[in-house]
Amino acid sequence: MARRITEKCILRQDDGLLQGPGILKPWITYICFETCFRCFFWKPCNCLKIECIIEKTYGQWWQSLHRTMLRGVLGKTFRLIGYTIQYGCIAHCAFEYVGGVVMCSGPSMEPTIHNSDIVFAENLSRHFYGIQRGDIVIAKSPSDPKSNICKRVIGLEGDKILSNSPSGFFKSHSYVPVGHVWLEGDNLQNSTDSRYYGPVPYGLIRGRIFFKIWPLNDFGFLRDSPNGHRFSDD
Amino acid sequence: MLRGVLGKTFRLIGYTIQYGCIAHCAFEYVGGVVMCSGPSMEPTIHNSDIVFAENLSRHFYGIQRGDIVIAKSPSDPKSNICKRVIGLEGDKILSNSPSGFFKSHSYVPVGHVWLEGDNLQNSTDSRYYGPVPYGLIRGRIFFKIWPLNDFGFLRDSPNGHRFSDD
Numbered sequence: 209m210a211r212r213i214t215e216k217c218i219l220r221q222d223d224g225l226l227q228g229p230g231i232l233k234p235w236i237t238y239i240c241f242e243t244c245f246r247c248f249f250w251k252p253c254n255c256l257k258i259e260c261i262i263e264k265t266y267g268q269w270w271q272s273l274h275r276t277m278l279r280g281v282l283g284k285t286f287r288l289i290g291y292t293i294q295y296g297c298i299a300h301c302a303f304e305y306v307g308g309v310v311m312c313s314g315p316s317m318e319p320t321i322h323n324s325d326i327v328f329a330e331n332l333s334r335h336f337y338g339i340q341r342g343d344i345v346i347a348k349s350p351s352d353p354k355s356n357i358c359k360r361v362i363g364l365e366g367d368k369i370l371s372n373s374p375s376g377f378f379k380s381h382s383y384v385p386v387g388h389v390w391l392e393g394d395n396l397q398n399s400t401d402s403r404y405y406g407p408v409p410y411g412l413i414r415g416r417i418f419f420k421i422w423p424l425n426d427f428g429f430l431r432d433s434p435n436g437h438r439f440s441d442d
Numbered sequence: 443m444l445r446g447v448l449g450k451t452f453r454l455i456g457y458t459i460q461y462g463c464i465a466h467c468a469f470e471y472v473g474g475v476v477m478c479s480g481p482s483m484e485p486t487i488h489n490s491d492i493v494f495a496e497n498l499s500r501h502f503y504g505i506q507r508g509d510i511v512i513a514k515s516p517s518d519p520k521s522n523i524c525k526r527v528i529g530l531e532g533d534k535i536l537s538n539s540p541s542g543f544f545k546s547h548s549y550v551p552v553g554h555v556w557l558e559g560d561n562l563q564n565s566t567d568s569r570y571y572g573p574v575p576y577g578l579i580r581g582r583i584f585f586k587i588w589p590l591n592d593f594g595f596l597r598d599s600p601n602g603h604r605f606s607d608d
Contacts, residue, residue, distance in 0.1 A: 293464070294464060296467075297463040297464045297466070298463045298464075300463070301463040348577035349553065349577070350553055350554070351552050351553040352553050353575065353576040354503075385517070385571075386518070387515065387517040387518050388516070409519065409578060411515070411516070411577075412577045
């Protein structure tokens with residue numbers, strides 16, 4: 209898009225010759241010498257006494273002055289920050305709504321997931337309320353909101369959970385309250401889970417683990433629980 | 443021709459996803475406007491009031507006693523509740539029995555908070571479903587913008603005597 213140069217705008221080349229009125233070319237950056245921090249691109253300057261200098265014909269000297277202009281540096285910085293925020297937000301939403309790669313630590317899910325295994329977690333099931341019995345989920349820890357736990361869903365709301373007393377003399381049972389799930393690790397002897405802190409609200413669940421990618425000798429979908437007898441909802 | 447339309451469609455979808463993600467992150471990490479419903483926080487917040495909620499306190503673990511918070515409901519993960527924080531982890535909560543004959547107390551477990559509505563007679567809160575894990579808290583309400591006759595920062599709790607941490 210070309211703009212017309214008015215009589216007030218004087219184009220000057222380095223050999224001193226005046227040129228124009230004419231047409232401002234859009235592919236050339238013009239600098240208004242007297243208001244050099246305002247008219248930075250090829251917008252026509254509305255100031256009364258200006259000297260528009262064609263940057264291209266002045267060559268290297270004007271280009272280096274152009275680069276050190278404060279507004280150019282600021283503009284580049286803001287653009288970088290803008291791109292960082294943009295792609296950071298998109299990445300965050302992708303991790304939160306679709307899924308991502310997670311590294312689990314701790315012995316509470318052996319032999320299904322060992323310490324330092326890397327797994328894929330997907331977060332779609334949580335948002336569509338599709339978590340089922342036997343799923344391995346990542347949840348925020350009820351006792352420590354800064355850390356996550358990785359357990360298997362043993363019971364959904366309304367299920368009866370049998371709690372074995374150590375003496376085996378009497379077994380008591382309780383029901384999982386509405387909006388909660390009962391989580392247990394596969395390694396029952398070495399896992400703090402719902403047997404310790406009670407049923408976990410569904411709102412703390414963050415995602416579902418469904419695929420292991422490291423170590424490679426255990427690559428693939430995750431096995432069912434070794435404690436299969438625990439799934440009872442009678 | 444088809445390619446132009448497809449290109450425009452994809453560009454539109456791309457921009458929508460981009461700005462949707464930015465808006466979502468802004469709402470989740472900074473804050474937003476929320477409309478509260480229900481009578482459980484009267485007289486501080488009435489039904490259909492519009493308030494500002496900020497989410498920075500939650501991420502920096504700066505929620506304090508007396509703050510009004512929005513949290514996911516422990517009994518219904520699809521809905522949010524809006525209550526005041528009465529006790530943090532380790533606080534002693536006095537629970538009054540109906541007969542008044544004996545008072546028992548309990549301690550708020552680690553990683554949990556005790557929430558109560560300001561309208562004690564008409565509020566299902568921690569007295570009903572127990573302490574709420576901190577991870578369910580989504581934001582802190584600090585400013586009311588509608589109705590205009592009640593514009594401004596929110597008042598302290600009318601049940602001031604409940605804040606005890608001895």
